[in-house]
């Protein structure tokens with residue numbers, strides 16, 4: 001994962017062909033809850049698109065397969081979903097996050113793209129694995145998938161209550177040593193690592209997954225963080241937008 005200083009987004013060398021554009025926004029892109037910010041980003045950088053799909057996220061594992069427009073406008077909002085998939089070109093799939101984990105899926109051969117949002121609720125319900133099932137249903141293959149795990153809160157800052165710890169331990173006993181760290185009197189969870197392990201378990205090759213190693217709560221300059229907002233006074237709130245687009 002690296003910062004593309006022209007576009008001012010985080011992206012990955014895994015996506016190294018011209019068919020796709022994928023990225024994770026920072027504060028520089030503005031508050032992701034406002035679609036205008038993403039529209040002006042695409043216009044400013046002369047990137048063609050015909051539609052931006054904006055989910056109304058509800059911490060579910062619902063995935064919407066976008067095939068055709070249901071309105072004539074640039075922005076199409078889809079209710080009650082946390083994942084999007086399409087085979088269409090010029091369609092920008094988005095999610096917004098501020099500590100939760102954004103994940104981008106690109107099936108290079110069949111040219112299927114997807115994006116999902118998962119906080120602890122989506123992660124424990126294995127949203128990232130459901131996304132892969134949907135890519136396969138749409139005609140894709142696991143071996144052709146490139147996956148990017150975007151900026152989220154690190155285990156440095158994501159302490160969870162004991163009850164939550166046991167809930168995860170019950171569901172993911174075999175990886176609980178890898179996803180939890182105990183320090184400062186409490187259990188700390190890495191949602192990014194959990195999702196990484198879920199993808200590996202599903203059969204995605206290690207070399208086809210890229211992930212962002214830093215923490216949204218620690219890096220105030222670049223990222224909005226829900227935790228930071230909740231814990232600190234006078235903290236501005238916003239969300240980062242992540243997107244994926246099939247260009248050809």
Ligand SMILES: [Zn+2]
Pocket residue numbers: 153154155156157158215216217218
């Ligand atoms: Zn941190």
